[in-house]
Amino acid sequence: MSEPSQFQAPVGTHDVLAPESAQWEGLVATFAHYAHLYGFSLVITPVFEDVGVFHRGIGEQSDVARKEMYVFKDRGERLYALRPEGTAPVVRAFVQHQPTTPFKAWYFTPAFRYERPQAGRYRQHHQLGVEVLGTGDPAVDVEVITLAQRFYEALGLTRFRLLINSMGHLECRGAYVELLRSHLEAHAEELCDEHQKTWRTNPLRVLDCKNAACVAVTAKGPMLIDHLCEDCRTHFSAVREGLSRLGVANELNPRLVRGFDYYTRTTFEFVSDALEGAQNAIGGGGRYDGLVEQLGGKPTSGIGFGSGVERLLIAREAEGITTPLLARQLDVFVVDTTHEDVATLLLDRLRAAGLASDRAYDQRSMKAQMKVADKSGARLALLVGPQELAAGEVTIRDLRSADFGQTQQRVSQEDVVSTIVQLLRMK
Numbered sequence: 001m002s003e004p005s006q007f008q009a010p011v012g013t014h015d016v017l018a019p020e021s022a023q024w025e026g027l028v029a030t031f032a033h034y035a036h037l038y039g040f041s042l043v044i045t046p047v048f049e050d051v052g053v054f055h056r057g058i059g060e061q062s063d064v065a066r067k068e069m070y071v072f073k074d075r076g077e078r079l080y081a082l083r084p085e086g087t088a089p090v091v092r093a094f095v096q097h098q099p100t101t102p103f104k105a106w107y108f109t110p111a112f113r114y115e116r117p118q119a120g121r122y123r124q125h126h127q128l129g130v131e132v133l134g135t136g137d138p139a140v141d142v143e144v145i146t147l148a149q150r151f152y153e154a155l156g157l158t159r160f161r162l163l164i165n166s167m168g169h170l171e172c173r174g175a176y177v178e179l180l181r182s183h184l185e186a187h188a189e190e191l192c193d194e195h196q197k198t199w200r201t202n203p204l205r206v207l208d209c210k211n212a213a214c215v216a217v218t219a220k221g222p223m224l225i226d227h228l229c230e231d232c233r234t235h236f237s238a239v240r241e242g243l244s245r246l247g248v249a250n251e252l253n254p255r256l257v258r259g260f261d262y263y264t265r266t267t268f269e270f271v272s273d274a275l276e277g278a279q280n281a282i283g284g285g286g287r288y289d290g291l292v293e294q295l296g297g298k299p300t301s302g303i304g305f306g307s308g309v310e311r312l313l314i315a316r317e318a319e320g321i322t323t324p325l326l327a328r329q330l331d332v333f334v335v336d337t338t339h340e341d342v343a344t345l346l347l348d349r350l351r352a353a354g355l356a357s358d359r360a361y362d363q364r365s366m367k368a369q370m371k372v373a374d375k376s377g378a379r380l381a382l383l384v385g386p387q388e389l390a391a392g393e394v395t396i397r398d399l400r401s402a403d404f405g406q407t408q409q410r411v412s413q414e415d416v417v418s419t420i421v422q423l424l425r426m427k
């Protein structure tokens with residue numbers, strides 16, 4: 001164990017401090033706004049769940065469940081997992097509380113996966129997402145995907161693409177998986193090392209493999225999109241047409257299978273062309289029409305998506321977008337050298353008037369306090385020294401201008417708040 005003074009955030013995790021944290025605030029606020037525009041309400045569920053929620057939800061054989069989940073026993077010997085994703089917990093809550101449908105929920109949550117950390121891939125990342133339960137209407141697929149698209153546009157992103165596929169429903173996919181398995185069996189020795197071992201238990205994953213050998217084998221094999229049943233095909237066409245009608249460009253990608261077992265029918269991913277290949281997904285999701293039943297509820301359709309906060313911020317940076325998502329700026333900094341604590345009273349009045357205000361502490365010298373004021377980024381300083389105190393006044397100084405003679409004025413304590421409001425309005 002390291003010395004306490006050497007403690008650092010765990011490998012693959014990050015602290016987020018100002019000013020970066022303002023970007024996070026802005027991102028979450030923008031998402032909350034869009035979620036509200038589309039009729040979603042916030043849902044909050046525990047960050048850990050019975051491990052069964054995920055084993056049954058995302059599939060015990062999925063890579064995430066087998067290799068990446070943080071599983072632990074609590075002191076009461078219950079087996080829990082830190083959530084590796086946000087969908088299964090929302091569905092568990094839906095089954096538990098049986099809200100009226102359609103149930104439209106949005107969330108902002110940390111997610112935990114024991115991955116090999118690299119740029120854009122973390123052991124704790126954060127997702128913004130939505131889920132809709134209780135309707136299989138293709139109109140809702142269109143709505144959910146369009147929400148993601150409009151949200152990304154609002155962030156200023158332009159270099160991203162929507163990839164879309166259909167996983168079919170359980171029956172047509174089951175029949176296809178058998179076809180794929182026969183094809184893989186005939187070419188098993190040509191696959192990459194990992195898939196030579198796993199193609200039989202998880203054949204769909206081979207479609208997603210980036211290894212050239214696997215790509216060559218699957219390119220010659222059957223694709224699910226060509227083996228959908230009539231209903232699934234019609235549903236998929238309705239989704240794609242609906243998107244096109246709204247001007248949401250979408251590319252069919254028959255290899256898009258996604259990592260969790262719960263997906264059925266529409267699946268999609270938004271990829272950023274400004275990001276590195278392996279970490280270029282800024283969001284992904286799809287339908288999961290069997291998941292509610294899987295978690296003990298009545299048959300209920302569902303669809304949603306999740307988007308990585310870190311990836312979205314990296315994508316903005318990679319696109320060279322510099323407009324802040326939220327400008328967090330102090331209006332006023334109070335410099336008080338009276339030793340009477342006039343600052344406390346002034347600040348209370350400023351804040352009551354809605355002005356973001358701060359001060360220096362510890363009764364330091366005027367020079368030291370002015371240094372802090374300059375660093376604070378505030379637009380105005382309020383100076384109260386013994387002279388001002390005696391006259392019942394304060395000095396207002398513009399911190400953005402070097403010419404203090406021009407930009408400094410004395411006003412009575414009584415008028416200070418209204419004068420500041422006026423000055424800020426003029427700037």
Ligand code: HAM
Nearest residue numbers: 085087121122125281282283284285286304305306308
């Ligand atoms: P996912 O594709 O595994 O889907 O994750 C969603 C998004 O989270 C990804 O597109 C990516 O932006 C981000 N992400 C995933 N893993 C990491 C990581 N290790 N580090 C940084 N960012 C990451 C889901 O989790 C599904 N629950 C989405 C969904 C909702 N499907 C239906 N409803």
